[in-house]
Amino acid sequence: MFVYKTSLSRAAGAPCLLGRESEVLSRAAGEEGMPFVLAADGSYDLQLNRFLRELPGRRVRSPHTIAAYAHDLAVFGRFLDQRRGGLTLWEAKQQDLLAYQRARRQTAGEFRVSASTWNRFLAALTKWVTWALSEQLLEVEPFRMVEKTVLTPWGSEVVRINALREVDEEASAVRFLAYEDYLTWRDVGLRGQLPDGRPDPAWRGRHGERNAMFADLLVGTGMRLTEASSLLVSEVPPPLNHGKVGDLHLPPSITKRAKARTVFISRRVLRNLHQYLDIERDELVHRKRADGSYAKAAGWIGMVSASRASVLLAGGGRKSFRELSIEDRLRLRRMDGTVPGEPLWLWLGEDGLPLARSTWQAVFRRANERCARFGLDLEVHPHMLRHTFAVHMLGLLLRQTVKALRLEPGESLMSQRVKRMLIGDPLRRLQLLLGHRHRETVFIYLDVLDEAQEIVLAALQDWDEQAEALARVKVPELGEDAA
Numbered sequence: 001m002f003v004y005k006t007s008l009s010r011a012a013g014a015p016c017l018l019g020r021e022s023e024v025l026s027r028a029a030g031e032e033g034m035p036f037v038l039a040a041d042g043s044y045d046l047q048l049n050r051f052l053r054e055l056p057g058r059r060v061r062s063p064h065t066i067a068a069y070a071h072d073l074a075v076f077g078r079f080l081d082q083r084r085g086g087l088t089l090w091e092a093k094q095q096d097l098l099a100y101q102r103a104r105r106q107t108a109g110e111f112r113v114s115a116s117t118w119n120r121f122l123a124a125l126t127k128w129v130t131w132a133l134s135e136q137l138l139e140v141e142p143f144r145m146v147e148k149t150v151l152t153p154w155g156s157e158v159v160r161i162n163a164l165r166e167v168d169e170e171a172s173a174v175r176f177l178a179y180e181d182y183l184t185w186r187d188v189g190l191r192g193q194l195p196d197g198r199p200d201p202a203w204r205g206r207h208g209e210r211n212a213m214f215a216d217l218l219v220g221t222g223m224r225l226t227e228a229s230s231l232l233v234s235e236v237p238p239p240l241n242h243g244k245v246g247d248l249h250l251p252p253s254i255t256k257r258a259k260a261r262t263v264f265i266s267r268r269v270l271r272n273l274h275q276y277l278d279i280e281r282d283e284l285v286h287r288k289r290a291d292g293s294y295a296k297a298a299g300w301i302g303m304v305s306a307s308r309a310s311v312l313l314a315g316g317g318r319k320s321f322r323e324l325s326i327e328d329r330l331r332l333r334r335m336d337g338t339v340p341g342e343p344l345w346l347w348l349g350e351d352g353l354p355l356a357r358s359t360w361q362a363v364f365r366r367a368n369e370r371c372a373r374f375g376l377d378l379e380v381h382p383h384m385l386r387h388t389f390a391v392h393m394l395g396l397l398l399r400q401t402v403k404a405l406r407l408e409p410g411e412s413l414m415s416q417r418v419k420r421m422l423i424g425d426p427l428r429r430l431q432l433l434l435g436h437r438h439r440e441t442v443f444i445y446l447d448v449l450d451e452a453q454e455i456v457l458a459a460l461q462d463w464d465e466q467a468e469a470l471a472r473v474k475v476p477e478l479g480e481d482a483a
Contacts, residue, residue: 001077033327035070069124176388189367221263222389225382230254231346234306251321288352300333
């Protein structure tokens with residue numbers, strides 16, 4: 001089995017669709033970028049692909065999670081076909097799942113996966129089984145399930161999980177960077193400097209400043225990779241004349257669980273962002289417009305102008321960014337007369353086209369490899385920068401809370417009294433900045449501060465400008481919807 005993605009531009013011109021590609025795909029719920037699975041012989045499993053299309057109705061709304069589920073089920077299907085006598089997903093039993101676990105968790109090599117990846121596969125498998133049983137496509141549950149009592153924000157709850165689910169020892173560990181380590185990783189790995197701060201004459205990178213600024217945006221706002229990588233030019237806050245931070249409104253179409261929120265960008269990062277827009281990006285766009293690259297685009301959505309919250313389409317009518325999927329955002333083009341011009345997408349590659357999320361993952365991987373060559377033990381991934389933001393912001397919250405309490409010199413900064421005070425509005429503010437669904441998720445950062453208090457406090461001087469961001473987060477009144 002193999003995974004593909006629905007593409008309107010590739011469907012364009014197919015003779016059997018008679019120019020009605022968009023209408024046909026819409027009737028089939030085949031949105032742009034929606035994954036679908038084909039068997040090795042090219043056959044289309046109608047029911048399995050219907051399951052993937054109906055995942056948003058079963059509280060799986062993230063396009064990346066849906067794509068991951070499709071990939072996980074396809075790999076299992078390929079294993080069944082090649083290693084279990086040509087079985088299909090619909091014919092698999094417990095012994096087949098056990099064989100797959102041995103192959104994925106106990107076999108050395110690239111096919112081996114982590115416990116968290118294995119558990120994600122089981123989550124996809126359980127979703128599929130539950131759906132298939134409800135649709136009467138399976139008569140009995142093919143895999144062994146067990147009941148487990150878990151603690152939720154609403155109290156203890158009994159849930160059913162696959163018996164082969166594994167304990168992920170690393171899942172609860174919060175990995176973050178001391179701020180000075182982040183600066184070293186950024187300057188050496190992304191900017192091409194030597195560890196002593198001098199320029200590296202052997203550095204051949206062309207987008208060091210852009211990449212470093214993207215990392216600064218992640219570590220300074222706590223945005224997820226999907227959120228930061230999906231921004232549009234018009235959503236960037238204007239340069240600051242007053243105040244220390246600019247507000248950036250994230251529409252629900254790019255956030256986890258489709259929950260809109262506001263993050264705050266420091267004056268320094270915002271200044272660098274506008275320098276990228278006015279110099280590097282502008283020069284690239286002019287070059288690609290001059291050589292006719294944009295006129296060759298297919299599957300684009302023409303637009304005349306855009307504000308921070310909406311876009312005026314070339315065909316008439318205004319669309320809110322809340323209504324545009326990530327795939328729609330990728331296709332937005334400013335019109336040059338009657339032909340498409342530059343993308344509205346903020347981050348562009350050397351070809352002048354939008355950078356994919358996977359490109360940023362590759363940027364981080366190359367930065368890690370470069371640091372390793374200099375003997376620097378710094379392996380950073382985008383989500384670690386989100387944790388780094390959270391830990392340092394919580395340190396700032398601690399300092400503000402201690403100041404408000406007027407603790408006497410010598411009292412423990414992490415005393416139970418301070419912790420009790422933190423489990424209130426300050427933690428709620430951090431929850432809103434990060435976009436976590438439940439306040440309890442933020443509690444893990446308190447334990448990090450117990451172990452790394454000196455590192456956190458030493459770095460707080462570099463984060464003072466974020467204090468205004470905390471003050472500007474609106475905390476809902478008691479009884480309002482909690483994010």
